[in-house]
Amino acid sequence: MTHPWKIIETHFNHSRVKAAESLFSIGNGIMGQRANFEESYTGESLPGSYIGGVYYPDKTRVGWWKNGYPEYFAKVLNSAFWIGIEVKVNGELLDLHTAKVLDFYRELDMQHGLLTRRFTAELPNKVKVEVEAVRFVSMVRTELGAVSYSLKLLSGDAEVELMPYTNADVKNEDANYDEKFWDFVEQSATPSSHYVTMRTKKTDFSVSWFSQYEATANGKPVAFNPVEKHAWVGASAKIKAQKEETITLYKYVGITSSLNHKPENLAKAAQEVAAEAQKFGFAALRAEQSKAWEEKWAHCDVEIGGDDEAQQGIRFCIFQLLQTYTGKDTRLNVGPKGFTGEKYGGSTYWDTEAYCIPFYLSTAGAQVARELLKYRYNQLPKAIENAQKLGFTDGAALYPMVTMDGEECHNEWEITFEEIHRNGAIAYAIYNYIRYTGDRNYLVDYGVEVLLGIARFWAQRITWSEERNKYVMIGVTGPNEYENNVNNNWYTNNVACWCLRYAKESIEWVKKMFSQRYSEIVKKTRFDELNEWAQWTDIVEKMHFPEDKERQIFLQQDGYMDKEQILVKDLEPAQRPLNQKWSWDRILRSCFIKQADVLQGLYFFEDNFDTETIRRNFHFYEARTVHESSLSPCVHAILAAKIGDIDKAYELYLRTSRLDLDDYNKEVNEGLHITSMAGSWMAVIQGFAGMRVRDGQLTFDPKLPKHWTGLAFKVDFRGEVIEFKV
């Protein structure tokens, strides 16, 4: 249901359980939980409870090994199922897969960060029950999760068995070799609490889950008996309940990890969190949570008038971004699926730099964005090592495509070794940050070393073609991953040359302004000013950029026009999404584009191109783009707005902001597309509001869809909060 502040589900659909588990996920930037049911569910489900920064290096699985592949893929861990409450009535398990669901309602209240579910169900033994479950992970107490679970018998007196539990004996669905990633450490259970501590294999992260619980039946306290199994702690209470009687259980769970505590204190720390929460009480915690979220919204909200669909879309995106990364823990980053699924989950991609930085810059402040940049600075030695593995030398740095701790994780040669434009996005984020904040000191302390490593990489990766009398870049995959191993991808050539120029400018500036620091850097990096600069300049001057002179457009890569030119509008709907319907080679041979590629370059370097050039390229490429990456429509939306095609911009905006809500790419069951949500935010702020930074000032050029009655938001800018309203 469309609602400006809520995500609402009014029917129970067996086949959409996993999709709903993703959509109704909750998190607090430190940990997150998919919307699995508290009570048992035997149907298809992806249990998912994730803790930021707690990962496992799973041994690489590959069909045919290529030299240079990493040995491990660092995975976000599915961790203990702490929300569990098993319910039996007259011995029959409450399970929505086997029960008749008479009535079902679920809402994610984004304004207050609360997940509520109500249902009426008839069990196979004909007992009817009504349930209301409310839960949240606290934005204030980042190590706390809380559940309230109420049950009423509708059909008559019965024996209700209630069993709150934590199951730590879990695994990842995406484990490469079907192994479990956790080792058991210790556990204990009492009538009013239980805890379990686990430790990850190889990486040795420890986590404790400590639950305090209490229940009342008809207002009277319920007594529990502790139950223990391997890596499983719980407590059982049998209650003789009468018709219409309400039984309510509160569960307060402290979740502490060795990222923040000494392993020997973990359980105690978790206990303190849980006990303090219990003392405070569910209602008070809930109020505290609501207030914290309201404060966030007061600062981060984007209000769209006259369009609930668009409003719900953007709020869903902002809500998810705020749930995923808060900047409180600088060891963390923004995973493409955040805390909503396993796939790509938790790892860092170029998404952070290309899509997320602007959102956090404007809503969380310079410091948070600066920490995201420092994350890459800290991993510079690993990026240099990574480049060395591929044969590069002399301090050239290639940042990994996918990483948790700086090590490359991905193993498809066409991506791992060739989708190297990611290096460009990392440099661009530094530029973008400084442009927005004016904080050029970042360059001096950190940025310039990163830029130097990246520039050196490009200088080695680009080769001279005697044939053309030009520099060329052979064997790359651009942002459009529906082309692999192409020569002279326009975007990559462009971003590479930009990096060389920007690195040179930045180093020159540091040299001029901070000569001592410059000397340090020269020494540390063995920088050969004369020769390296000369080489960079030569490349920039003589680089080959493919273009189609007749159509006056930039060409995605050499030979692109040799392809059969078919437009997306002429594709049969039954053929889409192509990535599910066509064999891979057919996709590669076709002219169809997965995501903004040339257009990504026009977006990044807009000021270098006149509007007519942008328009020609936009029309050419948009007609061939299938947007089968979540990162695609937002960039197209911004450019469409830029060239004044607001209808197109609006269509693309809905696609990006409601990608998961409307499941365009038929994969929301795996988790949400968190990083692209930042792109949706950009589509509004840079697209419809036309916000840009130029010469240290914010400029706006609003162009709203006709039916919108207004647009309002706030951005942080150089210490001020700017309120924008149309």
Place this chain on the structure above:
Amino acid sequence: MTHPWKIIETHFNHSRVKAAESLFSIGNGIMGQRANFEESYTGESLPGSYIGGVYYPDKTRVGWWKNGYPEYFAKVLNSAFWIGIEVKVNGELLDLHTAKVLDFYRELDMQHGLLTRRFTAELPNKVKVEVEAVRFVSMVRTELGAVSYSLKLLSGDAEVELMPYTNADVKNEDANYDEKFWDFVEQSATPSSHYVTMRTKKTDFSVSWFSQYEATANGKPVAFNPVEKHAWVGASAKIKAQKEETITLYKYVGITSSLNHKPENLAKAAQEVAAEAQKFGFAALRAEQSKAWEEKWAHCDVEIGGDDEAQQGIRFCIFQLLQTYTGKDTRLNVGPKGFTGEKYGGSTYWDTEAYCIPFYLSTAGAQVARELLKYRYNQLPKAIENAQKLGFTDGAALYPMVTMDGEECHNEWEITFEEIHRNGAIAYAIYNYIRYTGDRNYLVDYGVEVLLGIARFWAQRITWSEERNKYVMIGVTGPNEYENNVNNNWYTNNVACWCLRYAKESIEWVKKMFSQRYSEIVKKTRFDELNEWAQWTDIVEKMHFPEDKERQIFLQQDGYMDKEQILVKDLEPAQRPLNQKWSWDRILRSCFIKQADVLQGLYFFEDNFDTETIRRNFHFYEARTVHESSLSPCVHAILAAKIGDIDKAYELYLRTSRLDLDDYNKEVNEGLHITSMAGSWMAVIQGFAGMRVRDGQLTFDPKLPKHWTGLAFKVDFRGEVIEFKV
């Protein structure tokens, strides 16, 4: 050691055990056995016993699934270890890994098909023993393997425990999910014999191994007690032996499979083979084996005078080819590793058509070659299905890259979907067969349907480029697998156009000569003569072939000259082989060539090019070719001879014919390169002897390396045996 008729090893080298196991492999075209030791060996070893046509579809392992990948990879099965003889002296295991090897000699007598091993070893308990083991798999009795094992105590009296056994509880080293591929069926053991029957999972092939054995100590019979474990049958005898006393054990093993027997008769059939062999006796069997091999050699030998290294090389190749495929069972084909290892083992590649057909045509006769062609005809429906999976229609056929039963097995997109030139080799083999034999009837009955399916594939795979006003072929991998997903690979474009022409000519001929059969084919295949021919002709006339006009060479693919042009001679030796030293992307970016690509085309279609053109292209590409495929040097050798560069031809010939003996590519431990051995044969016959078929006649143009004193061989040609001698 170099020897004209033998492969000889005179030292025991722990680190070369696996390599030697490959080099000393024995087989009879129906089954084969790596040179594992009969007695226990606890060092690094790859046990390998293979039965042609008995395979298992192992679930595909892949890092990142691509649409169109096959679900299974059919693997040749490591099967029961039937040579096993465990030996203990005074309770201490005889194991060359723990013993002190005082003396070691092993020879593979290629002239007689016998493997002999002699050694003296001191066990950890200081007992000294001398052993001689002789074994073979019979060329006459194709279901028989026989072992003679003699042991003498050198150091004093001792108790010797002898245990012949068959262990069927084995697995494949290359199993994707570490599972075992065999199910146990039944077993039994008596004091003089034992057997075990196993059945493959999924494919339900059954195999029985029945051993009869007998031993004497000092001429007196030894008594055994049967021993059984799970899928393991054996018998133990304890012998109080005196110093210098010889104990001899004979083991006769019948190996029968459900390919040739009803499953319920398997064990009985195996018993008959073993019992009959035992009756005949080891000496007589050995004589029979020697005679069978001498007869083969009388027909297939290639004699090289004055060069033992070259002589040993070519005989090793011929020996292995004769061991791998005899043409007796038309369900079999020639696997790249034959019966010598697991990797690629047993499956069919384009190697058969491009490299092996000429050898079998000339040495085994037209019928055997015809059966190799029919193997593909029989799999045409699967090839059409395979093309459909990739989006092709209307009877287009794409033969698999790797197959056991017609299903594609391989799963690397750049190979599976793009190394499509294999279709060309399959068509070329038909042409080559007819050119050699004159048997155009093959076209009528079978060939023309295959050619039509292949032509249709090319006609759909090639696309029209508006830009160039030419036909192009996008996204292919040529024979040189060090380039992936390139556009307009000259070889592939060339072989595709040749296919279209040859298919058209062939169909026209059938139409003219066998109009009724033609009508049948038209109906069966819905052949649209008018339009299909017109399209084929149009493609042939307007195809784009990349070339370098300045250098007057054909270009491997569009953009090849953009690469940095470095020559192989300027590569540091420490960098080679590139495929072990460089990351994959670096290899792809470089100009280095894995195997003959443009040159493969010049070899296939030699008569279309003048010698100067061949010379220019040879010099250009040879200088850039690293020959890291076993299939490469033979083609270069033939062309080098063609252009009169005999020194180069000789260098390349040694490389191809002694590839495994001298372990150029440092991988012989995995098994031998069987299919490339046919290329070595071609290098002599087509290279140095200059044999060609022109207008139905054999022609020769001998150009021998200076130090060769002679060259002699026989070839079958149209019912005659031609003896060639220089």
